[in-house]
Amino acid sequence: MVIEPNKVVSxxxxxxxxxxxxxxxxxxxxxxxxxxxxxxxxxIPDFEQQLSGLKAGDTFAFGIPAANAYGVYDETAVVExxxxxxxxxxxxxxxLLEIGNMLPLTxxxxxxxxxxxxxxxxxxxxxxxxxxxxxxxxxFTGNVEGVRDAEAAELEHGHVHGAGGHQH
Ligand SMILES: [Zn+2]
Numbered sequence: 085m086v087i088e089p090n091k092v093v094s095x096x097x098x099x100x101x102x103x104x105x106x107x108x109x110x111x112x113x114x115x116x117x118x119x120x121x122x123x124x125x126x127x128i129p130d131f132e133q134q135l136s137g138l139k140a141g142d143t144f145a146f147g148i149p150a151a152n153a154y155g156v157y158d159e160t161a162v163v164e165x166x167x168x169x170x171x172x173x174x175x176x177x178x179x180l181l182e183i184g185n186m187l188p189l190t191x192x193x194x195x196x197x198x199x200x201x202x203x204x205x206x207x208x209x210x211x212x213x214x215x216x217x218x219x220x221x222x223x224f225t226g227n228v229e230g231v232r233d234a235e236a237a238e239l240e241h242g243h244v245h246g247a248g249g250h251q252h
Contacts, residue, residue, distance in 0.1 A: 085231045086139045089123025092234045092244050093135065095144075097226030104145060104225050109217075117229045119248030121238060128153055131224065138228050148222040157219030162202055162212045170209075181209050 087093050095118050098111040112118050120126045122135070130148040138144060150156055170176050170187070180187070185201045189211075203210035235245065243250050 085233075086137050087122055087135050087228070087231055088137070090234050090239060091122045092119060092230075092232050092238065092249075093122045094119040094229040094231075094248055095135070095226050096229055097224050100223045100225075102221045103147070103223050106223060109220075109222075112226075116248050119244040121234050121242070121244060124239075124242060126242075128222075134224070135228070140228050140230050143225075143227045145225040146223070148224070150217075150219050150221050153222045154215040154217035154220065157214055161214045162210055163199075164208050164210050166208055167205075187211060 085091070096112045097118060098113060099109040100106040101109060122132060128148060130152045134144060134146045134148075167176060167181065170180055179185075181201055181204050183201050183204060186198045187201060188196065189199055190196055197213070199211035199213045200216070201209055202212040238245050238249075241250070245252070
């Protein structure tokens with residue numbers, strides 16, 4: 085059975101930056117494999133395209149350029165804002181505005197999003213709204229653990245049930 089739409093695919097993978105020898109981002113090795121329904125948009129399109137047609141036991145190694153993954157780095161998504169907007173009861177909470185911190189923010193419409201503190205000045209801070217992986221080329225190495233037909237309920241819910249998926 086090969087990987088094609090509406091199959092439940094489980095893979096072990098290691099994600100590194102740029103090349104197979106690049107900095108480790110994450111790996112399923114030593115944990116549960118990743119299980120997902122193929123062809124319903126759950127994964128990055130290039131990732132699915134590279135796995136298409138493989139079967140259990142096959143290995144893979146491929147790169148995905150940043151533009152096709154989490155996007156290129158956008159300089160205009162770094163915004164300078166006055167520090168006082170982060171005050172609670174007239175004070176900025178201790179440790180909140182430190183470089184690298186993720187700030188939970190809410191826009192005028194009540195949508196929640198995150199920005200990373202990129203620079204701290206005297207009166208202002210620069211907040212970076214790029215995805216943390218923006219501008220990073222991805223490289224995946226791994227192997228296919230299993231391929232099976234998705235059950236009707238899984239297709240209906242849009243996620244995998246059982247091992248590596250939802251337990252309900
Ligand atoms: Zn479900």
